[in-house]
Amino acid sequence: MAKRLLGKEVTAALNEKIKAQVAELQGKGVNPTLCIIRVGENESDISYERGATKRCETLGVACEKILLPADVSQEELLSVIDKVNKDPQIHGVLLFRPLPKHLNQSVIENALDPAKDVDCMTDGSMSGVFTGKNVGFPPCTPQACMEILDYYGIDCTGKKAVVVGRSLVVGKPAAMMLIKKNATVTVCHTKTVDMPSVVKEADIVIVAAGRAGVVDASYVAPGQTIIDVGINVNAEGKLCGDVAFDEVEPIVDAITPVPGGVGSVTTSVLVGHVVEAAARTLA
Amino acid sequence: MAKRLLGKEVTAALNEKIKAQVAELQGKGVNPTLCIIRVGENESDISYERGATKRCETLGVACEKILLPADVSQEELLSVIDKVNKDPQIHGVLLFRPLPKHLNQSVIENALDPAKDVDCMTDGSMSGVFTGKNVGFPPCTPQACMEILDYYGIDCTGKKAVVVGRSLVVGKPAAMMLIKKNATVTVCHTKTVDMPSVVKEADIVIVAAGRAGVVDASYVAPGQTIIDVGINVNAEGKLCGDVAFDEVEPIVDAITPVPGGVGSVTTSVLVGHVVEAAARTLA
Numbered sequence: 037m038a039k040r041l042l043g044k045e046v047t048a049a050l051n052e053k054i055k056a057q058v059a060e061l062q063g064k065g066v067n068p069t070l071c072i073i074r075v076g077e078n079e080s081d082i083s084y085e086r087g088a089t090k091r092c093e094t095l096g097v098a099c100e101k102i103l104l105p106a107d108v109s110q111e112e113l114l115s116v117i118d119k120v121n122k123d124p125q126i127h128g129v130l131l132f133r134p135l136p137k138h139l140n141q142s143v144i145e146n147a148l149d150p151a152k153d154v155d156c157m158t159d160g161s162m163s164g165v166f167t168g169k170n171v172g173f174p175p176c177t178p179q180a181c182m183e184i185l186d187y188y189g190i191d192c193t194g195k196k197a198v199v200v201g202r203s204l205v206v207g208k209p210a211a212m213m214l215i216k217k218n219a220t221v222t223v224c225h226t227k228t229v230d231m232p233s234v235v236k237e238a239d240i241v242i243v244a245a246g247r248a249g250v251v252d253a254s255y256v257a258p259g260q261t262i263i264d265v266g267i268n269v270n271a272e273g274k275l276c277g278d279v280a281f282d283e284v285e286p287i288v289d290a291i292t293p294v295p296g297g298v299g300s301v302t303t304s305v306l307v308g309h310v311v312e313a314a315a316r317t318l319a
Numbered sequence: 320m321a322k323r324l325l326g327k328e329v330t331a332a333l334n335e336k337i338k339a340q341v342a343e344l345q346g347k348g349v350n351p352t353l354c355i356i357r358v359g360e361n362e363s364d365i366s367y368e369r370g371a372t373k374r375c376e377t378l379g380v381a382c383e384k385i386l387l388p389a390d391v392s393q394e395e396l397l398s399v400i401d402k403v404n405k406d407p408q409i410h411g412v413l414l415f416r417p418l419p420k421h422l423n424q425s426v427i428e429n430a431l432d433p434a435k436d437v438d439c440m441t442d443g444s445m446s447g448v449f450t451g452k453n454v455g456f457p458p459c460t461p462q463a464c465m466e467i468l469d470y471y472g473i474d475c476t477g478k479k480a481v482v483v484g485r486s487l488v489v490g491k492p493a494a495m496m497l498i499k500k501n502a503t504v505t506v507c508h509t510k511t512v513d514m515p516s517v518v519k520e521a522d523i524v525i526v527a528a529g530r531a532g533v534v535d536a537s538y539v540a541p542g543q544t545i546i547d548v549g550i551n552v553n554a555e556g557k558l559c560g561d562v563a564f565d566e567v568e569p570i571v572d573a574i575t576p577v578p579g580g581v582g583s584v585t586t587s588v589l590v591g592h593v594v595e596a597a598a599r600t601l602a
Contacts, residue, residue, distance in 0.1 A: 142452070159454060163446035166495075167487055169425070171442060194512040202498050204450055211494075211506075212449075215485050218510040220517060223494075227501040229477040234503060 039188075039290040041263070043300030046180075046187040050304045051095060057311050058096045061318075068314035069098040070154070070307065071120050073131045075113065075139075076106030081132040084303075088130065091303040097310055100126065106136050113139060114147050121149040127317065128154035128310035151316065154309035156209070165209045168216055173309045178210035180301035181242055181263045182217070184292060190240065190261055192217035198235050200224050200251065200278070201244035206265050210242050231255065245278045253283040262291040265298050322471075322573040324546070326583030329463075329470040333587040334378060340594050341379045344601075351597035352381040353437070353590065354403050356414045358396065358422075359389030364415040367586075371413065374586040380593055383409065389419050396422060397430050404432040410600065411437035411593035434599065437592035439492070448492045451499055456592045461493035463584035464525055464546045465500070467575060473523065473544055475500035481518050483507045483534065483561070484527035489548050493525050514538065528561045536566040545574040548581050 061068055070092055074081055085101075092099040102116055113135075120126050129152045135141050150160035150172040161172025185192065197219035201207035207223060214221045219240065224231050235241055235255040241262050243251050248268035256262065266278030277294030285291055292298055344351055353375055357364055368384075375382040385399055396418075403409050412435045418424050433443035433455040444455025468475065480502035484490035490506060497504045502523065507514050518524055518538040524545050526534050531551035539545065549561025560577030568574055575581055 159446035159450065159452070160442055162450055163442035166449040166491065167442065167445055169442070194510050196517075208449065208495070208498070212491070215491070215506055215508070218508075220505065220507055220511040222503065222505040223498055224503055225498070225501075227477050228503040234479075 038262075038285050038288050041184050041188055041261075041290055041292045041297065043180075043184070043292070043297050046184050046301050047304045049187055050183060050301070050308060054095050054097075054304065054308050054311055057315065061311065061314055062096070064318060066314050066318065067098055067125070068096075068128075068311045069100060069126050070128045070130060070310045071100045071102065071123075071126045073102045073104065073113075073116060073120070073129065075104045075108055075132065075135055078132065084132070087303050088306060091307050092310075095304075095307050095311075097307055107138075108136075110139050110144070113144055117144065117147045121147075121152065124317075126152065127314040128152055128306075130155050130306065131157065133157065152313060154306060154313055162204070162209075165212050168212075173312070174213065175205055175209050176302045176305040176309070177206050177244075177265060177298065178213055178242075180298050180305050181210055181265065182213050183301055183305060184263060184298065185217075185240070185261075188290070190290070192219040192240065195219050195239040196222070196237055197240040197242070198222045198224060198238035199242045199244070200231070200235065201246065201265075203244060203246070206242075206244035210244065210265075214240075214242075243278045247278060248276050249280040250278045251284065252280040253287060256284050256287050258287060258289065260288040260290075262288050263298060264292050264294050266294060267299055321545075321568045321571050324467050324471055324544075324573055324575045324580065326463075326467070326575070326580050329467050329584050330587045332470055333466060333584070333591060337378050337380075337587065337591050337594055340598065344594065344597055345379070347601060349597050349601065350381055350408070351379075351411075351594045352383060352409050353411045353413060353593045354383045354385065354406075354409045356385045356387065356396075356399060356403070356412065358387045358391055358415065358418055361415065367415070370586050371589060374590050375593075378587075378590050378594075380590050390421075391419075393422050393427070396427055400427065400430045404430075404435065407600075409435065410597040411435055411589075413438050413589065414440065416440065435596060437589060437596055445487070448495050451495075456595070457496065458488055458492050459585045459588040459592070460489050460527075460548060460581065461496055461525075462588050463581050464493055464548065465496050466584055466588060467546060467581065468500075468523070468544075471573070473573070475502040475523065478502050478522040479505070479520055480523040480525070481505045481507060481521035482525045482527065483514070483518065484529065484548075486527060486529070489525075489527035493527065497523070497525075526561045530561060531559050532563040533561045534567065535563040536570060539567050539570050541570060541572065543571040543573075545571050546581060547575050547577050549577060550582055 156175035164171030244265040264277035439458035447454030527548040547560035547562040
């Protein structure tokens, strides 16, 4: 049976660190604060907001909310962002995307001060992931994958890592982070020929294909570590990942479940970024 | 015998396109202009400057030079950059790096208007390479590699590509460009275990290791296309690449020589960026 890489264990360790950092900041008169900006009433936004709010509470981080109607104008939203940029009490900002179609997403994303960009939506943060410079913050989901590898002591140096998916939110940044951790990294995607044979070669696989059950038994081999970023709903209405867990689990060495894997770590990574952003204001 | 991928053929085709674009812009009253800023008297800077100046002349692009002493102050250099940013007659800027140690390179690099950043030195341009957004310009050397693949009709879709080297100037951007061209891309580096076996698997190999003769016969296989980015001087004082050409050439399908390969394309890519920057001012 493969070792389960459990989000809750990683999160517990992260939370201890975050709580200690919050206490230290509060001792210096700084109260780490996240501002959530939500446009409209998208269900998955509301669900993520609920999780983030709860996690903030648990960790002693303040959480402000700015709720805007789905038909908010570009000017109005930009002026809200300008206000949070200037507000020294707000350290990190989470703006749910995609935004409604009438808004220019790229302009709005880049209006945010990179120093408060805890969810990697500005070009500045993106360049930080690519260059390895300390600009902004990396996206929370691929960082959650790295936190899992770190927590379970899975050293990447010299290992073959394969990333399935080339999105800007997960695939590409995960590849950059794995390169930084000294893995030999291959990026696969929909145009990859004979993906099973490529994935089978890897020691570490990060799956962010965005489709249920893409990675089945034909993709995997003994000894592998599988990190499943997917969140899908299957025919029976149950949450599942991009990996066919029941087939893959008996073959590999270690695997994250869905739910209970990467997703549960992401919120703590986000709150950790807020606290780190607050700490940087003192530096 | 492997097909030689010759820089001069690629450059000739690029130059035709650039000249036509220059003529069109001049017809509209726009005179594409590159500004070269050089700090100090570094020999390799002067040599590159000579090549760029000549290429500009050939292609009808104006070239201004600002030469500053090696002990120029940060303020002075920043004020020069501010001036060129504001000058509507200057469309592209080339600043040689690395800068002398007393200057804060990152601050200076990011002072340049990304619209004039024809050599990818700002974080904005870097994020453009990573995100695929049309911000600034990609670095000239990896783009020269792509121009060679395009010119010789080497389709990347579904092919296995291996990049040797993870630098910010070549390796990482080349990987991003190859992913965009739908290749399955692997990045190797000094921590890669058994690099020959990884490189042997590839259809297309871009070598940017920065060391003469790293890729020898043990790395390659029949059918491969090898692009050699290296520029080194060997024991006999002759220019050579990162690939052991005499060993590798008889095995593979196609290969760039050094000199006469990637390096000779780079200058035209740079001048092409200046012309494109000028064209964007009309958009």
